[in-house]
Amino acid sequence: MNQKTNIESSYKLQANSHKPLVNSNLLSKMNTENWDCKLAVMKYAKFVLFTFAFFLSTFALSAQQQRFPKPEFDSGYTQPSPVTPEPRALALEYFDVLVLLLVLSAATYLALKSRSRQGILWLSIFTLAYFGFYRNGCICSIGSIQNMVLSFFDPGYSVSITTLLFFLLPLLFALFFGRVFCAGACPLGAIQDLVIMKPISLPKWLNKTLGLIPYIYLALAVLFAATGTDFIICRYDPFVGIFRMDAKFHMIVLGVAFLLMGMFVARPYCRFLCPYGVLLSWMSRFSKWHLAITPSKCIQCKLCTTSCPFDAIDFPTNEKEVVKSGLGPKRFVTYALIIPLWVALGVFVGNRSHTFLSKANPTVYLAELMISKPEIKDDLDNIDVQTFRASGESMDELVLEAEAIRDKFYTGSMIAGGFLGLVIGMTLLNTVVFRKRQDYEPHKGNCLSCARCVDYCPVEK
Amino acid sequence: MEKKNKAQSRRKFIRNGARLSLLLSLGAVSAAALRKVTTDGYVWQIDPFKCTQCGRCATECVMTPSAVKCIHAFDLCGYCDLCGGYLKPDANARSTAAENQLCPTAAIERKFIEEPYFEYHINEDLCIGCAKCVKGCTSFGNGSLHLQIMHHLCVNCNECSIARVCPSDAISRVQASEAYKVKGSWTNPT
Amino acid sequence: MKNKGIVIFLIVLAVVIIAVMVGDWYSKRPDRMEANKFEYNIEEFRKVPEELILFKEVKNFRVGFENPAGITSSGDTIYLVGDQKLKAIDIDGQLLLEIDFQDKPTTVEVEGENIYLAFGKSVKVLNRAGEIQDEWNIEGENTYVTAISGKEDFVFVADAGNRKILRYTKNGNLLDSFEGKADADDLHGFIIPSPYFDIDVNEYGDLWAVNPGIHSLEQYTDNGNLREHWQASGAQTENFSGCCNPAHFCFLEDGSFVTSEKGLVRIKIYKSSGEFLGVVAPPTKFDDKIEGQAPDVAVDNKGNIYALDFDRKVLRVFEKN
Ligand code: SF4
Ligand code: SF4
Ligand code: SF4
Numbered sequence: 001m002n003q004k005t006n007i008e009s010s011y012k013l014q015a016n017s018h019k020p021l022v023n024s025n026l027l028s029k030m031n032t033e034n035w036d037c038k039l040a041v042m043k044y045a046k047f048v049l050f051t052f053a054f055f056l057s058t059f060a061l062s063a064q065q066q067r068f069p070k071p072e073f074d075s076g077y078t079q080p081s082p083v084t085p086e087p088r089a090l091a092l093e094y095f096d097v098l099v100l101l102l103v104l105s106a107a108t109y110l111a112l113k114s115r116s117r118q119g120i121l122w123l124s125i126f127t128l129a130y131f132g133f134y135r136n137g138c139i140c141s142i143g144s145i146q147n148m149v150l151s152f153f154d155p156g157y158s159v160s161i162t163t164l165l166f167f168l169l170p171l172l173f174a175l176f177f178g179r180v181f182c183a184g185a186c187p188l189g190a191i192q193d194l195v196i197m198k199p200i201s202l203p204k205w206l207n208k209t210l211g212l213i214p215y216i217y218l219a220l221a222v223l224f225a226a227t228g229t230d231f232i233i234c235r236y237d238p239f240v241g242i243f244r245m246d247a248k249f250h251m252i253v254l255g256v257a258f259l260l261m262g263m264f265v266a267r268p269y270c271r272f273l274c275p276y277g278v279l280l281s282w283m284s285r286f287s288k289w290h291l292a293i294t295p296s297k298c299i300q301c302k303l304c305t306t307s308c309p310f311d312a313i314d315f316p317t318n319e320k321e322v323v324k325s326g327l328g329p330k331r332f333v334t335y336a337l338i339i340p341l342w343v344a345l346g347v348f349v350g351n352r353s354h355t356f357l358s359k360a361n362p363t364v365y366l367a368e369l370m371i372s373k374p375e376i377k378d379d380l381d382n383i384d385v386q387t388f389r390a391s392g393e394s395m396d397e398l399v400l401e402a403e404a405i406r407d408k409f410y411t412g413s414m415i416a417g418g419f420l421g422l423v424i425g426m427t428l429l430n431t432v433v434f435r436k437r438q439d440y441e442p443h444k445g446n447c448l449s450c451a452r453c454v455d456y457c458p459v460e461k
Numbered sequence: 462m463e464k465k466n467k468a469q470s471r472r473k474f475i476r477n478g479a480r481l482s483l484l485l486s487l488g489a490v491s492a493a494a495l496r497k498v499t500t501d502g503y504v505w506q507i508d509p510f511k512c513t514q515c516g517r518c519a520t521e522c523v524m525t526p527s528a529v530k531c532i533h534a535f536d537l538c539g540y541c542d543l544c545g546g547y548l549k550p551d552a553n554a555r556s557t558a559a560e561n562q563l564c565p566t567a568a569i570e571r572k573f574i575e576e577p578y579f580e581y582h583i584n585e586d587l588c589i590g591c592a593k594c595v596k597g598c599t600s601f602g603n604g605s606l607h608l609q610i611m612h613h614l615c616v617n618c619n620e621c622s623i624a625r626v627c628p629s630d631a632i633s634r635v636q637a638s639e640a641y642k643v644k645g646s647w648t649n650p651t
Numbered sequence: 652m653k654n655k656g657i658v659i660f661l662i663v664l665a666v667v668i669i670a671v672m673v674g675d676w677y678s679k680r681p682d683r684m685e686a687n688k689f690e691y692n693i694e695e696f697r698k699v700p701e702e703l704i705l706f707k708e709v710k711n712f713r714v715g716f717e718n719p720a721g722i723t724s725s726g727d728t729i730y731l732v733g734d735q736k737l738k739a740i741d742i743d744g745q746l747l748l749e750i751d752f753q754d755k756p757t758t759v760e761v762e763g764e765n766i767y768l769a770f771g772k773s774v775k776v777l778n779r780a781g782e783i784q785d786e787w788n789i790e791g792e793n794t795y796v797t798a799i800s801g802k803e804d805f806v807f808v809a810d811a812g813n814r815k816i817l818r819y820t821k822n823g824n825l826l827d828s829f830e831g832k833a834d835a836d837d838l839h840g841f842i843i844p845s846p847y848f849d850i851d852v853n854e855y856g857d858l859w860a861v862n863p864g865i866h867s868l869e870q871y872t873d874n875g876n877l878r879e880h881w882q883a884s885g886a887q888t889e890n891f892s893g894c895c896n897p898a899h900f901c902f903l904e905d906g907s908f909v910t911s912e913k914g915l916v917r918i919k920i921y922k923s924s925g926e927f928l929g930v931v932a933p934p935t936k937f938d939d940k941i942e943g944q945a946p947d948v949a950v951d952n953k954g955n956i957y958a959l960d961f962d963r964k965v966l967r968v969f970e971k972n
C-alpha cells in the first residue's frame with residue numbers, strides 16, 4: 001500500500017536471498033552446465049532493463065526541461081548560458097600519439113644505434129616533462145591494459161584509437177628493439193631513473209620472487225577491469241599524484257616511498273610491480289634487435305658486471321658449477337612435470353578466493369553489507385545504503401546483480417589463478433634451464449635498455 | 462663448429478617463430494579492439510538526473526578543489542528572491558548576509574535584475590562541488606543548479622576516482638564530443 | 652652485513668607502501684566512508700513536537716492513478732483527477748463516477764452543479780452526472796492552468812504560465828484578469844517560479860490566492876484588488892519553506908487554511924488571519940525524497956482532511972484528534 005511497507009517487505013525477502021549469495025560458490029558450481037543459457041538470459045534481461053531505463057530517462061529529461069516558462073523580463077535582461085569549457089582537443093590526443101612514436105624511435109636510435117646513455121637520459125627528462133608533468137600521466141600505456149580488457153568485456157565501451165596505439169606501439173617496439181619504451185618513453189620509469197643513487201644488488205632468489213608480483217598485479221588488474229570493478233593500475237599509480245602535483249595525502253606518501261626506495265633499489269615499480277613490464281618483457285625476450293653491451297666482441301674484461309642497477313646482466317655460464325650443483329636434465333623433467341600441478345593449485349586458489357576478490361566490486365560489497373548487517377539500513381549517515389534505498393531498486397534485484405558479478409569472478413579468478421600457477425611453474429623451470437652463454441649479455445626480458453652498461457665497455461667499434 | 466652453427470640457427474628459428482606468433486597475437490588483440498574502436502576520446506560526465514547530491518564530488522576528486530563544479534541552467538531558474546539553493550533553509554530574513562547563505566564557500570553570487578527577479582551565478586573559482594546548493598535547489602526550487610565535471614579543470618583520469626565511489630552511479634565515460642549533460646537547454650540550445 | 656642501514660630503511664618503505672595500498676583498498680567502502688560533510692540538513696525541521704500535531708491518519712485509499720493530478724471535495728463526495736480520468740468517490744472510497752478523457756486533466760473544482768476540469772490550456776465544464784456542458788479555451792503560448800475556483804456568479808482560473816488570475820462568468824465569458832499588482836503596497840504581483848499556483852474561495856465568498864514566490868496568501872476582491880495578505884517564510888514548522896510554497900491549499904469550514912508544501916513536505920493549518928494553528932501531517936509522514944511533491948488537499952463536510960499523496964499514489968485521510 002504505501003512505500004514503507006514495501007521497503008519493509010523487501011527487507012524480509014532479503015533474508016531469504018541471503019543464502020544464495022553466500023553459497024554462490026556452491027551454486028555456481030551446480031550451474032556451470034547452464035552457464036551459457038543463464039548468461040544469455042542475463043544479457044537479455046539487461047537489455048530490456050537498459051532500454052526501459054533509457055526511455056524512462058529520456059522521459060524524465062523532457063519533463064524536466066519543459067517544466068515551466070521562465071520569467072519575462074522588462075528590463076532587457078538577456079539570459080546567460082551556462083559555460084561549459086571544452087575538453088582537451090582531440091587533435092592534441094593524436095598529437096600525443098605522435099610524440100610517443102617519435103620518442104620511441106628516438107629511444108631506439110639512441111639505445112641501439114648511437115648507444116648513448118646521455119641521449120637516453122635527456123630523452124627521459126623530456127618524457128618526464130611531457131608525458132609526466134605536462135600530460136599529468138594520463139593516459140599511459142600501463143593503464144591502457146585495462147581499457148583494452150574493458151572493451152572486450154563491456155559491450156558499452158570501446159577503446160579510442162589513441163588508447164589502442166598507446167597500448168600497442170611500445171609492445172611493437174619491444175618486439176623488435178627491446179624495452180626502449182622503458183628506457184625513454186615511460187614517465188614512470190623516467191622519474192625513478194632520475195633518483196637512482198646507490199643501487200644495491202638484490203640476491204637472486206629475492207629478485208625472482210619479487211619478480212612474480214607484476215604477474216599477480218597484472219592478473220588482478222585484468223580481472224578487475226573485466227568485471228567492471230576497478231582500474232587498480234590507475235588507482236595505485238604511485239607517481240601520477242606527483243605529476244599532477246595534487247593528490248590525496250596517502251597517495252603522495254606512496255609516491256615518495258617509491259622514490260625513496262628507488263634510491264637504493266633501482267626502479268622498484270618497474271621491476272616489482274609494473275604489469276605492463278610483464279607484457280614488455282615477453283615481447284623483448286624475442287626481440288629481433290636488442291641493445292648489446294659491447295659494440296663488437298666481448299673481451300671478458302668484466303668491467304660491466306656491476307654497471308647494471310637492475311641486475312639485468314647475465315653472466316657467462318659457469319659450466320663447472322652447473323655440473324657440480326647437479327641440476328641436470330632430471331631436475332628439468334621433474335619441474336616440467338609439476339607445472340600442471342602448479343596450474344591446478346592456481347585454479348584451486350582462484351576458486352577459493354573468488355568470494356573474497358568479488359568484494360572489491362561495489363555492488364557485491366553493498367549487497368553483502370546489507371545482508372550481513374540489516375540494521376545498517378537505519379544508518380542515515382551511510383550514503384551508499386541510503387542512496388540504494390531511495391533508488392527504488394529492490395533488495396532482490398541488487399542480490400541478483402551481485403550474483404551475476406560474482407559469477408564472473410568465479411570463472412575469472414580461476415583463470416587468473418591458473419595463469420599465476422603457470423607463471424610460477426615456468427619461473428621454477430627457468431631456474432634449472434641453462435643456456436650456454438660465453439659473454440656478458442643483458443637479459444633481454446629484464447633489461448630496460450637504459451644503456452648504462454654501454455659506457456663501461458672498453459671495446460671500440 | 463658446425464654443430465654450434467646448427468644449434469645457433471635452430472635457436473634463431475625458434476626465436477623468429479616466437480616473434481611471429483607474438484606479433485600475430487598482438488595483431489589479433491588489436492583487430493578485436495579495432496572492430497569497435499572509436500576515433501573520439503572519452504571524458505567523464507555526471508548525469509544530473511541521477512546524482513543524489515551525496516557530497517563525494519567535493520571530497521573524492523583527485524584535484525583540490527574538485528574539478529566538479531555547480532553550473533546553473535538559467536533556463537530552468539525561477540530567478541526567485543527566495544532561492545532554495547542560495548539561502549539556508551531557515552533564513553527567513555531575506556538577506557544575503559554570509560550566515561544566511563547555504564554555500565559553504567559563498568560561491569553563489571546574487572545579482573538583482575528587476576523586481577522581483579534575481580540572477581544567481583556560480584563563481585567557479587570558489588565552488589568546491591559540494592552539491593549543497595544543488596540539493597537545496599532540487600528540493601525546494603526548480604532544480605536549475607546541478608553538478609558537472611568541468612573539463613578545463615578535470616585531468617581526465619583513466620578511472621575517475623569519484624565515479625568509483627558515486628553511490629548513484631551518476632558518473633560515466635562519454636564521448637568527448639558530448640562532454641556535458643546540462644539541464645534545461647530549452648530556450649538556449651547547446 | 653654491508654648495507655644494514657639501507658636494508659632496514661627499504662623494509663620500512665616496503666611496509667609503508669603495502670600499508671598505504673591495503674589501507675586505501677579497504678577505506679573506500681560503503682561502511683567505512685564518512686558521512687556527507689556537506690549535508691543539506693533539514694532534519695531538525697522534519698521533527699515536529701507531538702503537541703502540535705492536531706490530526707491523525709485514519710485510513711488511505713489506493714487511487715488507481717499512475718499519475719494523480721488533483722483533488723477537490725463537495726459535501727461528502729471526493730473528486731479526483733489523474734492520468735486521463737476523473738473519478739468521484741464517497742467518503743468510504745466507493746467509486747461513484749469515472750469518466751475518461753483524451754487529455755490529461757491538471758486540476759478539478761466543483762462549484763454548485765458544475766464540475767470544472769482544467770487541461771493545461773483549456774477548461775471543461777461538466778455537470779454532476781459527468782456530461783460535458785461547455786469548453787473554454789484560454790489563449791496564450793504559456794498558458795498553464797493550475798487551479799480553478801468558483802462562487803455564485805464567477806469562476807476564477809489561475810494561469811501559472813502567465814502569472815494571472817482570470818475571471819469568467821458561469822457561462823464562460825472572460826470578464827477580466829489580474830496579476831495581483833497592488834498600489835501602495837510592497838507586494839509585486841504573483842511571482843510564480845514553478846507550476847504551483849493555487850487559488851480558492853472560502854465560505855464567505857472571499858477569493859484567496861497563493862503568491863508562492865514570497866510565501867504569502869493574498870485575498871483579492873472579485874476584480875483583483877488586494878484586500879489583505881499574510882506571509883510566513885522559513886523552514887520552521889510555522890513557516891513556509893523553500894520556494895513556491897504553499898503549493899496547495901484549501902479551507903476548513905471556519906475559514907482556516909489547510910496548506911500543503913513541497914520539498915519539506917508537510918500539511919498544516921492556519922487561521923484566516925495567518926496565525927499558525929497546528930500540523931495535520933508532519934514531514935516524517937511522507938517519503939524522504941529529493942523532490943518531495945506537495946500533496947493536493949481537500950476537506951469534506953465532516954472536517955476530515957484528504958491529502959492526495961503523489962509520491963505514494965494514495966489518498967490519505969486525516970481526522971481531527
Ligand atoms: S617497467 Fe613499466 S613503469 Fe617501468 S619503465 Fe617500463 S613500462 Fe614504465
Ligand atoms: S641497458 Fe639493460 S643491462 Fe644495460 S644497464 Fe641498462 S638495464 Fe642493465
Ligand atoms: S558522487 Fe555522484 S551522487 Fe554524489 S554528488 Fe557526485 S555525482 Fe552526485
Ligand code: SF4
Pocket residue numbers: 530531563564565566567568569583587588589590591592593594595
Ligand atoms: S554549495 Fe557547493 S556546489 Fe553549490 S556553489 Fe557552493 S560550493 Fe559549489
Ligand code: SF4
Pocket residue numbers: 505521522523524527528529610614615616617618620621622623624
Ligand atoms: S576524472 Fe579525475 S579530475 Fe576529473 S572529476 Fe574525476 S577524479 Fe576529478
